[in-house]
Amino acid sequence: xxxxxxxxxxxxxxxxxxxxxxxxxxxxxxxxxxxxxxxxxxxxxxxxxxxxxxxxxxxxxxxxxxxxxxxxxxxxxxxxxxxxxxxxxxxxxxxxxxxxxxxxxxxxxxxxxxxxxxxxxxxxxxxxxxxxxxxxxxxxxxxxxxxxxxxxxxxxxxxxxxxxxxxxxxxxxxxxxxxxxxxxxxxxxxxxxxxxxxxxxxxxxxxxxxxxxxxxxx
Amino acid sequence: xxxxxxxxxxxxxxxxxxxxxxxxxxxxxxxxxxxxxxxxxxxxxxxxxxxxxxxxxxxxxxxxxxxxxxxxxxxxxxxxxxxxxxxxxxxxxxxxxx
Numbered sequence: 001x002x003x004x005x006x007x008x009x010x011x012x013x014x015x016x017x018x019x020x021x022x023x024x025x026x027x028x029x030x031x032x033x034x035x036x037x038x039x040x041x042x043x044x045x046x047x048x049x050x051x052x053x054x055x056x057x058x059x060x061x062x063x064x065x066x067x068x069x070x071x072x073x074x075x076x077x078x079x080x081x082x083x084x085x086x087x088x089x090x091x092x093x094x095x096x097x098x099x100x101x102x103x104x105x106x107x108x109x110x111x112x113x114x115x116x117x118x119x120x121x122x123x124x125x126x127x128x129x130x131x132x133x134x135x136x137x138x139x140x141x142x143x144x145x146x147x148x149x150x151x152x153x154x155x156x157x158x159x160x161x162x163x164x165x166x167x168x169x170x171x172x173x174x175x176x177x178x179x180x181x182x183x184x185x186x187x188x189x190x191x192x193x194x195x196x197x198x199x200x201x202x203x204x205x206x207x208x209x210x211x212x213x214x215x216x217x218x
Numbered sequence: 219x220x221x222x223x224x225x226x227x228x229x230x231x232x233x234x235x236x237x238x239x240x241x242x243x244x245x246x247x248x249x250x251x252x253x254x255x256x257x258x259x260x261x262x263x264x265x266x267x268x269x270x271x272x273x274x275x276x277x278x279x280x281x282x283x284x285x286x287x288x289x290x291x292x293x294x295x296x297x298x299x300x301x302x303x304x305x306x307x308x309x310x311x312x313x314x315x316x
Contacts, residue, residue: 003316007222011307018239019239023244095255
């Protein structure tokens with residue numbers, strides 16, 4: 001390739017990178033998703049061991065435990081996004097991040113408020129509402145990810161669609177009937193959604209990144 | 219033979235090319251967002267934007283929100299010039315591959 005062609009190719013690559021950076025934003029890094037998956041499975045496994053009705057945590061404790069998981073994962077994700085931005089010489093609080101937060105926060109907040117109301121109802125009526133809390137978290141997390149669809153990569157849109165579909169499924173009476181007891185079903189919901197779906201997403205992004213780096217190096 | 223002399227000199231400058239690339243990717247960039255994304259000083263960014271506005275490639279919109287905000291977007295002419303510029307770069311790469 002001649003010098004001018006090489007320069008032109010470099011120029012095109014720089015333009016493409018700049019345009020992608022401003023239009024595509026990955027709000028959840030693959031390592032953070034893998035961490036979220038593993039932590040969710042670990043927490044679910046611990047809850048499964050305490051699935052006996054006498055040992056099962058109350059709905060409010062169930063909600064607080066998962067809120068703790070969300071805070072830990074969010075912190076790890078923020079640190080990883082910060083490091084990634086610094087490594088690439090990009091700004092951390094970019095316009096992409098602002099867009100992502102504006103899209104993510106309303107559905108997440110709505111899901112959280114509804115699950116708080118569910119816990120409150122459970123306290124008043126003495127009702128076992130673990131499955132409703134799990135279903136609300138799955139559905140609204142899926143909605144939050146789908147809300148970033150206009151500027152997120154396809155893998156994140158697929159993750160959002162997965163959570164949304166699974167969230168809807170968890171509300172179906174026929175699905176609830178299969179489960180029987182409420183608490184173990186809620187644990188299975190959380191393990192499948194926040195555990196498995198995150199791990200599948202992390203693996204898909206990792207494979208895609210490897211393929212891209214191989215083809216770039218070729 | 220296509221070469222760099224045929225490229226639009228206004229766009230070809232590194233800073234202005236970066237501005238044009240961002241504006242081509244998404245319409246309506248507030249000044250602060252452009253500044254943050256491109257890590258340019260106020261003076262440098264204003265100078266480049268003025269050049270692009272003067273030639274008719276970029277349009278400026280002033281809005282009064284909680285505080286005054288100036289946004290920038292490509293004009294029809296600017297988009298066409300940017301597409302021509304990209305097309306020429308692609309031609310240069312293609313012609314070298316024969």
